[in-house]
Amino acid sequence: MTSDFVNSVIPQTALSVAGLTDYIRLLLEQDEHLRQVWVVGEVSSANHHRSGLFFTLQDPDGTAGIKCVAWNGQLAKLAQIPVPGEQIIILGSLRVYPQRGEYQLSVWQAFPAGAGLQALRYQQLKNRLLAEGLFDPARKRSLPLHPQTIAVVTSPTAAAWGDIQKTLKHRYPGLHILFSPATVQGEQAPESIVKAIERVEKDGRAQVIILARGGGAVEELACFNDERVVRSLANCSIPVITGIGHQRDESLADLAADVCAHTPTAAAEIVVPALAELYTQHRQRVAVLQEVMQYSVETAQNKLQVLQNRLRHLRLDRQVKQEVEKLAWKRQQLIQATKRRSQQSSQHLELLRQKLATLDPKAVLQRGYAVVRQENGAIARSVAELAVGDELLIQLGQGEAKVKVTEVQE
Template sequence: MNVDIPVTALSVAGLTDYLRLLLEQDEILRQVWVTGEVSSANHHRSGLFFTLQDPDGTAAIKCVAWNNQLAKLAQMPVPGEQLIILGSIRLYPQRGEYQLTVWQALPGGVGLQALRYQQLKNRLQAEGLFDIDRKRSLPLHPHTIAVVTSPTAAAWGDIQKTLKHRYPGLHVLFSPATVQGELAPPSIVKAIQRVERDGRAQVLILSRGGGAVEELACFNDERVVMAVANCQIPVITGIGHHRDESLTDLVADMCLHTPTAAAEKVVPSLSDLYFQHQQRITTLSQAVNSSLAEQADQLQGLKNRLRRLRLDRQVEQETNKLSWKRQQLIQITTGKVQQATQHLEMLRQKLASIDPQAVLQRGYAVVRQEQGDIVRAASELTIGQDLLIQLAQGEVKVKVVEVKKPPKPRGRRGSNGQA
């Protein structure tokens, strides 16, 4: 199908250049005063880049103050400060973006958002929500944890990868939430409430990847802060920022600055557990050998005493004592060796019990639905539904042709003879 291209059609570069001329030749935009609140600022080799936004967060513009202009500014842009900016609009064709080149910055007072943040922080601190004695310790060996984050964020993938590598066999409950924008606070609150209603998780990870300060505003929202503070299970935050802590970080039981770090903190490493087990074996072996050496020294001392005694009666007494000591040594040593053997076997069984592959090797299988959920009851399935069966060697895809309900339990008669 041939389509005639209009002669007036512009290329991307042509359209961008046209817009650039419109913006940069406009008399108002060549020298414009703008007032707003600094939400984020980053120093680079060429200058200071920052974002200026309205106090209610409805609009924002990117700004740059080049190095040769920084010393001339009456007020250095700092996050949370209200500024009056003099600058000109510039458009960058490579990115298709425009920004405000700053010539002067005048103080405009404390920003509304920064003021609200500080007021809320002071009130929460006065209520004791940041106190150390409120912090709960994390379980050492959790079997079920919950994760609240965006299903499309890289943070969710990083957490899954870290947990699978460090602690295979862990049950992870995912409660999706929006973690940026106006809809984020109620979404995060609902996700935390879902985890609490479920009741299986022993610890909750609240996470998102890095971003600008204004993108992390939902974690300073009072609704989110109170949901974390009142959560029935311990909460660890892994929000991808390395500068200021959010209010949610301050009320959480533990906070780390990346999703991966939070996942590493919430579960131990299987390799570390194995190393600790080997250390216990070495320590126990050294204790047994030390006890044997000590008893051997005492035995040798008794022998030496016998050599120095000449009377037959004393020799007989010492011989009896020596025999009794030997019996006692054998009993103690045998008991300790048996205890050590039993402890080693118990540790070996524990290590084997947490290996999911070992369960599959015994002939068991894992039945999953198409979306990956594990099937635990026939009542969850429907005729015609596709299932994936994971065996010790490979996987099998099957289709449900019949669902059999479990037989009802037979009634037992009580002491009065009634069923």
Template structure:
């Protein structure tokens, strides 16, 4: 298709981007109603810059918002400084910025109109969850020191996902990362985040979960204050770390998470240690162990030298010799005492043997005596014990004789 043909298709009334933007600017800025307009709404975010205060004014239901600026020259004249969560009545004029194709309200005056509905709803929900104990420090779990598998929930098209991947690869190569994509802005975001958390729990491999999103205006981060998301994080079975936004107040998701940081990169840095740091710590431990071993060795050697010196001074060989002599003398004493007692025992035994021989009845019989034994076995000691006709047994030195009593004489 030739350029001449293309040019022939473009109507003469076609405008350039600058021409269209300038036309819109003239329509808005020259409109009598828009040159001085009163607008009421809730401040959802506010940021101070060198040139002035930039903030967003939003309808309480969040269906529409407009960017506003109060220049430094006008700030001191405002009856109420715009603060997030407050309801204001703004007087200003509409201005168009061609370079960005945007329009914003240049603020002349700001009047207080009470607390904003969104801020009230946020505070009520926060108080209710707080009373249930969802933000208690006792519920916080510590992150695993060396996880092998982590899960990440964020938008697949967001810069946050790229930042996390890059950081994890640099710090801990080989880590298994499970990506559970979710919408992190808009009306569908809360349900999408809840489903992403459920996917991670069903999988069961992750040891820690990162919920993340890059920077954005407060109104763009409303999903992280949604009750469904907060309760899903509170009921999650694995530790959760949030890395949401940059310069902002904590969201309810941050309050319920086990750990919260302000950027996706910070979350990735916190969830895993850097291999370089681990290697440095390992080298430090090795050096400390070597120093401890060296110290123990030197201490043992010193103690050994001290003991050697003590042994030299004690002259154990002389003590051993003296102890041997003492034992030999004791042995000699013991042998002498034993011999003496044995001789005494032998002499006493011989004396007893001689007494037994002397007292032995058989020895008496050998000298010519006899023993008269009656029929009942008793020994007859007197004649009165006998009667005529008794049969007696006479026991002699050698042999026995039976006799019969014929006469008894006193």
């Protein structure tokens, strides 16, 4: 039943892949306009192979591109050898390759058509940004020696992300890696890269940023020559190192970054030291310090021995002994003099105490005398100062008594 259904749905005229491809090939290769066609465009990439020169020709705005080949037998006859970044006019015919289902221009002749528009735009933008100082070496900052947190801006599907993780973990275990994903190819790439960098700055934890992408054709790396990306790198508050895989001249992003590496792996190797290398350097420093300390100790011991020898020759030990004896004798003299002064002072003090005791009024009272005081506290010295009825205070050796005058006798 299923077979009948399939036979009823699929017509007998269905073509195979080879049949369809062959039909397309006949249409294209037998078309009079395509058998000999002139095309103008900009060479975006070129690769030499044993069989010939393969390159891509695209419109200046990058909206369309076509693969081309100049076989070795025809290459020497070209008036202009295709060079990336230059605009040329080529004469060729369209050819289809059934195995890959692709078409390309087989080049018969190539003529110069002036500098490529993209190359011209690149140079103009580079000159303008250079005049603004965005590529000035004085603006570039050094990377931290031992960063604890590193941010990576690249595509999550790119091999560069895996290579960077592997390299960082191998060289510096325990490192904190922040990933800020971005599109690194196509029209949306510049804006995506700028936003990815802004996310890292807003987060505030990263001490350095790696902007990376693996290798690719020149036209695929156009986002790294975009003015928005260049300004974002130049104005970034965090040091940036680029690791863009390419063999051509540096991109504008490379020129604006603080440090430039030619591959993502190389960028990861630059941004952190290898623990094994640090350990080796540490051991070398320890060995050097040990040698320095040993030398210092030996030098000090030699100086000490020299001084001891000089002391023995000068017999300072005898002089020191004599001075010690002098000090002991003077100390004894000082102690004796101090004792004499102390005894003299004690005797003088006792004499003064006895004299004071003799003059003390209380001592007189103890012998039976009394002191008579009037009501105002004045001592009564004569009966002329008293009158009958006055109250007097009699101060005795032990206590006081109040009395009243009943009679006054002169």
